[in-house]
Amino acid sequence: MSVAPNPLMRKLQAYHTLGATDIAALEALQGEAVTFLAGDDIIFQGQKRHPSFVILRGWALSVKHLTDGSRPVIDVHLPGDFLAWRSLWLSSADRTFQALTKVEVAPLKTERLLETLYKAPGLARALLWVGAREEAMVVERLVSIAKRDATARTAHFLLELDARTKLIGHHSGEGFVCPLSQTILADALGMTPIHLNRVLRQLREANLLLFRDGHVTFLDRERLAERTGFDRSYLDEFTKEPT
Amino acid sequence: MSVAPNPLMRKLQAYHTLGATDIAALEALQGEAVTFLAGDDIIFQGQKRHPSFVILRGWALSVKHLTDGSRPVIDVHLPGDFLAWRSLWLSSADRTFQALTKVEVAPLKTERLLETLYKAPGLARALLWVGAREEAMVVERLVSIAKRDATARTAHFLLELDARTKLIGHHSGEGFVCPLSQTILADALGMTPIHLNRVLRQLREANLLLFRDGHVTFLDRERLAERTGFDRSYLDEFTKEPT
């Protein structure tokens, strides 16, 4: 598996053509890289005037602290993803971002953001696209948890990660490296690790996919998509050229 | 119940002070009002180069068409809310927006958006806040469906609508006018209308809230929040002054 030198650039370029101005503006937005170890909090819920980052290497999670003490997983974040850029405009961070693996991130210099975007409209368009795509993913997960059963939900999420890792080049063709434990994956899918384990066994026994030793391997994407009602058009949003 | 003349302005001003430039820019963004009747599609899923609107009067829904033919409700939209502004940057609308009641909307003129925001930074800040707040609500609903039981979920959603209607002045102090049918509300909460009906009965018999004749009336917000594990700090995000 080859690792792209710059996942963010790769992701943006997969969809929009960036000019020299845009690329320079994007690079000027990023500060010096910082490293967090697995388990570290990168930004914590309630933090005021928190920074925002873009992930260079490694995976992160966002979790939400509830009053009952539980910490459900909201999302997973891959290289090339932004962390907490929305909540920059709230009074404080609305969730905690933590390193899932060792993670390298670059802080975003957002003081002159509006000016930067005005002067680099190609970059602006690409970033607005990223924002819209993120919302589409959250909405898709909402639908997934509300309407689909545990098996379809699991398959759907793993197929989404399949597309996301492809987009940044972290993909082998057969599958991808996935540092999520079953416990965390179950949490992100709104079910118990015990039940996820049963679902994964069924998928494995049906020769649809393997989730093992930190690798997800698809044995039959077609049948998987069909059996779990996976909506192809939803993935197209990620790759299709806009009008 | 009094209806504010301009719900959007009221919502933005509740949080940010807008200068004359910002207000002029906001008004210049809006085109001439259009009316849709209850049940009409305002923007449909898959529509390319779709418009975006701000709601002046009435309630709207966004629903997602799935391959199995079902149409789960993603969100409800109140006066002062934007419709489909995120998906402007995708190749097509990712969901259908439909009028729940008779709805009056103003189209947004987004051609010169970046320039407008650059020249009216106060407005930019307010709109970024709106976007962040919307994401926070979707995330909250995700958590709700994933982690909370039917009763807590219902109470949580109605308390959220309570806060939203207050913000735009569509509120009586005791409760608010709610044109949602039990069928639609159940759909938005990821449960069956039958079960929602049972939940509402329990809440009514416990003297916590009434949902009747298109009105939601809170009998005991304190006890409701406590019994259902409602997170107060989540609501603060909507009203607290930022740093």
Next chain:
DNA sequence: CGCGCTCTTGACTAGGGTCAAGTGCAGTGG
């Protein structure tokens, strides 16, 4: 008057949660 829609309630069922026990392995210290 009858159709259709929302709401209501009851009886039954099943998907997935809870509880419990056990395996395998990596790290740590004796």
Next chain:
DNA sequence: CCACTGCACTTGACCCTAGTCAAGAGCGCG
């Protein structure tokens, strides 16, 4: 080298929340 601990994973048995099926009431409307 071998306990010992902790964590991730696995599986079985049982149970409960919420879905499904069914029937009926109330009401607006052509």
